[in-house]
Amino acid sequence: MPRLLHSIRLEHLELQSILKEFKPDLIISDNRYGVYNTEIKSILITHQLNPMGPKITRPFIRGYIKRLCNKFNELWVPDFEFENKLSGELSHHPKIKIKAKFIGCLSRFAGMEIYRTEKLGIFAMISGPEPHRTSLENILRKRLKQSPGKHVLVCGTPNESQAFQDENILVYPHLADEEILRLIVNSETVIISGGYSGIMDLYSIGRGAYLIPTPGQPEQEYLANFLDKKYGFIKLEQKNIANIKGFEVSKTGVQKCTTEIESFILESLGN
Numbered sequence: 001m002p003r004l005l006h007s008i009r010l011e012h013l014e015l016q017s018i019l020k021e022f023k024p025d026l027i028i029s030d031n032r033y034g035v036y037n038t039e040i041k042s043i044l045i046t047h048q049l050n051p052m053g054p055k056i057t058r059p060f061i062r063g064y065i066k067r068l069c070n071k072f073n074e075l076w077v078p079d080f081e082f083e084n085k086l087s088g089e090l091s092h093h094p095k096i097k098i099k100a101k102f103i104g105c106l107s108r109f110a111g112m113e114i115y116r117t118e119k120l121g122i123f124a125m126i127s128g129p130e131p132h133r134t135s136l137e138n139i140l141r142k143r144l145k146q147s148p149g150k151h152v153l154v155c156g157t158p159n160e161s162q163a164f165q166d167e168n169i170l171v172y173p174h175l176a177d178e179e180i181l182r183l184i185v186n187s188e189t190v191i192i193s194g195g196y197s198g199i200m201d202l203y204s205i206g207r208g209a210y211l212i213p214t215p216g217q218p219e220q221e222y223l224a225n226f227l228d229k230k231y232g233f234i235k236l237e238q239k240n241i242a243n244i245k246g247f248e249v250s251k252t253g254v255q256k257c258t259t260e261i262e263s264f265i266l267e268s269l270g271n
Helices: 002-021 055-069 132-145 177-185 196-204 218-227 238-243 261-270
Strands: 026-030 041-045 074-077 120-125 151-154 164-166 169-172 187-193 209-212 233-235
Touching: 026 261, 120 132, 120 177, 132 151, 132 169, 132 238, 151 177, 177 187, 187 196, 196 218, 209 218, 218 233
Parallel strands: 026 041, 041 074, 120 151, 120 187, 151 169, 187 209, 209 233
Antiparallel strands: 164 169
């Protein structure tokens, strides 16, 4: 909590410095609680209204987040309000007493063209804190070598630059969004770490995937459990990867729905 408070103060101070140079009509904050201004309409985008954690602390955390959200003029939740909910109790909980606008699924793939150029076996993309990221990379590389076909592994290491071939696996440190999309739609099976942004990306293009939650990350563990067997998603724990006999083909055509956030922005500017 002290670290969060410190981050919020730094964000708020940095914004005040930016506002001395720029004069925006609207501020949109992507899950940054300190990015608001009392004299400029400020909107917070977040799905974390009821963070997972010890049950005894959740009422306090919900109340604290409500106070933070109330500093903004509007709260936008990147999820669906009634059907096809992706975030579960993170955004939908009877004890969440915050007025919010549900804006649907947001994705970095919005507006991109989908091209089918080749047939790949497994596309895996991982991220997360060390040492869990490296541990997962090593487990996946060993397991993918045992699976016939041509596979791709994106390791989530932006400080590295060189791709390399490891037997039947093409290993990338990181990739541009357009290339990630191309590889996803050309792969039979998709495996990702279980973060919410990645889940929205896949849902928006109608792809299911194996979701691997990072150990010790309550939100990822909750999402993997909540979405297991829904919309083509399958929970896969890191400790079970080595023992899985075969990977299922990730479902396609589950749903295709991406919010064009520009329409919400224009609406807010008009109000």
